[in-house]
Amino acid sequence: MTALLIRDLRLAMRAGGGFGLALAFFLIVVVLIPFSVGPEASLLSVIAPGVLWLGALLSCLLSLDRLLAIDFEDGTLDVLATAPLPLEAALSIKALAHWLTTGLPLVLAAPVLGVLLNLPGQGYLWLVASLALGTPALSVIGTFGAALTVGIKRGGLLLSLLVLPLYIPTLIFGAEVARRGAQGTDATTPLLMLAGITLATIALLPFASASVLRRGLR
Secondary structure (H helix, E strand, O other): OHHHHHHHHHHHHHOOOOHHHHHHHHHHHHHHHHHHHOOOHHHHHHHHHHHHHHHHHHHHHOOHHHOOHHHHHOOHHHHHHHOOOOHHHHHHHHHHHHHHHHHHHHHHHHHHHHHHOOOOOOHHHHHHHHHHHHHHHHHHHHHHHHHHHOOOOOOHHHHHHHHHHHHHHHHHHHHHHHHHHHHOOOOHHHHHHHHHHHHHHHHHHHHHHHHHHHHHHO
C-alpha cells in the first residue's frame, strides 16, 4: 500500500495534477473576488469564508479527471482489479494521494489567502479546521466520480457535473463552520455535521467506487 501511495504521489506531480495547479487556481479565485465585488473591507470579511471554501472546492475539481485516467490508459487499473490488494483499499490510497497533493496544500494556503479577503482574526483557526475536516470528503467523492467516468473520452465535464451536486453538503457545512467561527458564534453543530459527512464518505464510498469500477472494466 505504501508503494502504491508513493507511486500515485509521483504520478500526480508529473501529470500536472499536483498542488501547483490547484494552488494557482485557488490564488486566482481569491485575487479576482475583490475586483468583482469591490475593495470594501467589511464586505470582503463577510464573504471571505464562503469564497475560500468555494475556491478550495473548485480547485479540487481540477485534477479529478486524471485521477484514474492515467492508470486506465496504461492498464494499471486492470492489474489492481486482479491484485491481492482489495480494490477498495487501492481506491482509498488514490483518494489519499489526491488529498495530499491537492487538499492539504489548499488547507495550508487558505490562511494566507484569507488575509487578502480581510478574514477576521478569530476565523482563521475555524477555516483551517473546516478545510482539514472537509477536504478529505472532496477527494473521496471525487474518486467515486472518477470511477463512474473512467474510460469515457473527454469525461472531465461529465465528471464535474456528477461530482458537484455531491459536493454541496460538504460545501454548505464547511462554509458555515468558517462563517460562524469568523463571527465568533458557536460552530459545533455544522462542525459535527461536516465530520459526519466526511466519515460517512470515507466508510462507504470506496466500496461504491470499487463496485462501479469493476463493472466499468468488464
